[in-house]
Amino acid sequence: MIDRDRLASLRADEEERFARGHPASADLAAAADRSLLAGVPMPWMTRWPGRFPVFVESAGGARLTDVDGHEYVDLCLGDTGAMTGHALPQVTEALATRAGAGITTMLPSPDAIWVAEELARRFGLPAWQLAMSATDANRFVLRFARHLTGRPRVAVMDWCYHGTVDETLAVLDGDRVVPRPGALGPQVDVAVTTAVVPFNDAEALDRRLAEGDVACLLMEPALTNIGIVLPEPGYLDAVREITRRHGVLLVVDETHTLCAGPGGCTVAWGLEPDLLVVGKPIGGGVPVAAYGMTAEVAGRLSGPMKGHEIDVAGVGGTLTGSALALAAVRATLSTCLREEDFAVAIPLAEQFTAGVTEVIERHGLPWHVQRLGCRAEYWFCPPPRDGAAAAAAVDEELEGFLHLWCLNRGVLLTPFHNMALLSPHHSAADVDRHTEVFGEAVAALVAP
Known part of the structure; x- marks a missing residue:
């Protein structure tokens, strides 16, 4: 149901927007290429959307700030490594x-x-x-x-x-x-x-x-x-x-x-x-x-x-x-990952799931949202029942576009997934912001 030519055009626009908005990261990426293999300290850091990695200045709670001064709602949280929030x-x-x-x-x-x-x-x-x-x-x-x-x-x-x-x-x-x-x-x-x-x-x-x-x-x-x-x-x-x-x-x-x-x-x-x-x-x-x-x-x-x-x-x-x-x-x-913490984070993941589901249903797309506790993810297909079906359903072009669209609007998702991890440091407004940005991206994709 997605026009691939339109998807490519939108992705190109987002690449340009990313490059214009991150000159300091671009300079650091160029310098890193001289001494770091693949230009990053760990290879999968190249998997983020955009022409070059975003370099981080600071992170705290559920927020991350890059070297260009952009602040992000961090729904990646270090791919679970900072599940408790940053800089506790x-x-x-x-x-x-x-x-x-x-x-x-x-x-x-x-x-x-x-x-x-x-x-x-x-x-x-x-x-x-x-x-x-x-x-x-x-x-x-x-x-x-x-x-x-x-x-x-x-x-x-x-x-x-x-x-x-x-x-x-x-x-x-x-x-x-x-x-x-x-x-x-x-x-x-x-x-x-x-x-x-x-x-x-x-x-x-x-x-x-x-x-x-x-x-x-x-x-x-x-x-x-x-x-x-x-x-x-x-x-x-x-x-x-x-x-x-x-x-x-x-x-x-x-x-x-x-x-x-x-x-x-x-x-x-x-x-x-x-x-x-x-x-x-x-x-x-x-x-x-x-x-x-x-x-x-x-x-x-x-x-x-x-x-x-x-x-x-x-x-x-x-x-x-x-x-x-x-x-x-x-x-x-002693202070995190307790019942009271999940009592905040899991309802936020439920809110995330409901918001994304509403966007999907409004546009009549055959997509799905899967949730496990305080983690949620959207699929561009019905829910797979095994790993092979999940691997076959990967759509790198569509995932890359949605990641970059969100990143350019201050929302950071887990790379190489459409996954969000919610913590007690997030708020309902953070979830609503993702729903809004996701809705805008889908509307742009399916526009006549």
């Missing part, structure tokens, strides 16, 4: 205090006990360890699973994302397991290391796990990185029954699905994982992650974890569990 005073104070008393010592700090007990309270799993990122945490738990079961393979969902873990960068091509498109120099042959099954297909999971070579299933309760794909009724119960029947450990990655509530989908939906990973949000912006496990799993791991050669076991990192990171987690979890 309590985290800033904790970091300053801790830095003055030593940042890293390779010894435990008292905050470690508080953090572990709080994570146990929130998620219902009694034993915890720290990591630098959810990628690391996922990598570690896959090692644990292979060690505990003696099985060589791990299982993931088709078109999943669990960070840069080599075994998880795999998709299905018919019945074959192949590297995910875009994976550079795969370290391992995913056809050997990994089983891949479609999301929302319990029968396919049962058939694959029946082969008896899978140590664990690593999954998000709802897909997020390929777009929000929600589980169908009864699916997650079936996953738990199937994994138990086949002796496969269930690992739930709550790094993004923590948006469902203080205990993520695990608590909101009554899940019973053997191990759980949670990353970015818990540190208030400081790099940190954690992984928890049942008492049974912890008991089986306690011997190896105390072994003489644990430092070369492929688990750890010198700066992991630093006093600084634990101070940040304690400051964050």
Whole structure:
């Protein structure tokens, strides 16, 4: 229903508007090209709309200001890393205090006990360890699973994302397991290391796990990185029954699905994982992650974890569990991501969903809005039921235009998604502003 020539013309206009409005970012981008590979400190920063990256001057709460002085309603929030809001005073104070008393010592700090007990309270799993990122945490738990079961393979969902873990960068091509498109120099042959099954297909999971070579299933309760794909009724119960029947450990990655509530989908939906990973949000912006496990799993791991050669076991990192990171987690979890915080953020996501839905219906478009807790996203199709359908529905031209249109009008969405993350720092007016801007973009697209 979208005139592609009109879309291209509108996109070109927005590119010009972006370039005119961001001269300081343009100058910095040119300078960055001389010393930074791809002109950015991390490659996916090139995925933002516009001819060059926007350089940030400051961020606070739910606002971001660039070097050209433009202020944005930030609906990206560091792609969940700043889910609690930017520049939290309590985290800033904790970091300053801790830095003055030593940042890293390779010894435990008292905050470690508080953090572990709080994570146990929130998620219902009694034993915890720290990591630098959810990628690391996922990598570690896959090692644990292979060690505990003696099985060589791990299982993931088709078109999943669990960070840069080599075994998880795999998709299905018919019945074959192949590297995910875009994976550079795969370290391992995913056809050997990994089983891949479609999301929302319990029968396919049962058939694959029946082969008896899978140590664990690593999954998000709802897909997020390929777009929000929600589980169908009864699916997650079936996953738990199937994994138990086949002796496969269930690992739930709550790094993004923590948006469902203080205990993520695990608590909101009554899940019973053997191990759980949670990353970015818990540190208030400081790099940190954690992984928890049942008492049974912890008991089986306690011997190896105390072994003489644990430092070369492929688990750890010198700066992991630093006093600084634990101070940040304690400051964050003691004041953020609580029931009262989600009681503000989730209704804002509901308002976002309702506003976008009204625009879509007014113009008679076959689009859809998907919501998970305080996270919402619009699709240019009916809601997909698995990762392959979600990947097939990606419309980079349309997504790029809408992102750039919003950015040029002071609204920042998550790059390579149509996704908004709401926090207690946002307001109803912020949501209304996005609805207004989104409505204007759609009206421009469908104008006769």
